[in-house]
Amino acid sequence: MLDMSIxxxxxxxxxxxxxxxxxxxTLVLLPGIRKFVAPTDQADLFSRVESAFSWQxxxxxxxxxxxxxxxxxxxxxxxxxxxxxxxxxxxMVAIWLIFSLVLFVFEPLFLHNWFEAAVxxxxxxxxxxxxxxxxxLLIVSxxxxxxxxxxxHGALR
Numbered sequence: 319m320l321d322m323s324i325x326x327x328x329x330x331x332x333x334x335x336x337x338x339x340x341x342x343x344t345l346v347l348l349p350g351i352r353k354f355v356a357p358t359d360q361a362d363l364f365s366r367v368e369s370a371f372s373w374q375x376x377x378x379x380x381x382x383x384x385x386x387x388x389x390x391x392x393x394x395x396x397x398x399x400x401x402x403x404x405x406x407x408x409x410m411v412a413i414w415l416i417f418s419l420v421l422f423v424f425e426p427l428f429l430h431n432w433f434e435a436a437v438x439x440x441x442x443x444x445x446x447x448x449x450x451x452x453x454x455l456l457i458v459s460x461x462x463x464x465x466x467x468x469x470x471h472g473a474l475r
Contacts, residue, residue: 322392329385336378336417337459339371344452352445360445361437372421379417386410406469409462416455 347367351360390396390407398404420429436444 322389325385325388325392329382329389332378332381332385333463336375336382337456337463339375339378340452340456340459343368343371344449344456348445348449348452352449357442361433361441364445364448365433372425375417376421379414379421383414383418386414404469406462406465410466413459413462 348364351364355363390398398407433444433448436447
């Protein structure tokens with residue numbers, strides 16, 4: 319059972335780092351940039367700071383996925399995905415999948431180019447859209463965490 323304890327600790331640490339980073343970007347970085355930086359420089363600063371966090375987010379998302387898979391497999395808990403009472407497990411996988419697709423597929427394939435092109439046309443509107451997207455992801459992530467914690471301890475059954 320030591321392996322499960324280690325997996326759970328790594329899983330929680332990865333999620334704290336990952337969603338904590340989303341929270342920081344959403345609630346501190348973007349509002350700070352919008353308040354203290356000239357509109358013509360906001361997108362560039364945001365892009366530079368967020369790219370510095372990108373590799374960390376990729377590491378955290380990967381670790382959360384690996385440890386989640388490991389715990390589900392080790393506990394032979396795959397059947398929980400067929401039980402509506404474990405809806406929060408679906409939510410965790412959905413959030414993980416969304417972030418994995420954004421970080422590993424969408425961003426390198428087209429989001430980076432979309433951002434640069436959109437900033438060239440209307441930087442203020444582009445940052446509005448980016449900030450709104452971050453708010454949506456943060457809210458959905460917070461709801462998922464808020465359900466997964468009691469759910470993992472049997473409180474939602």
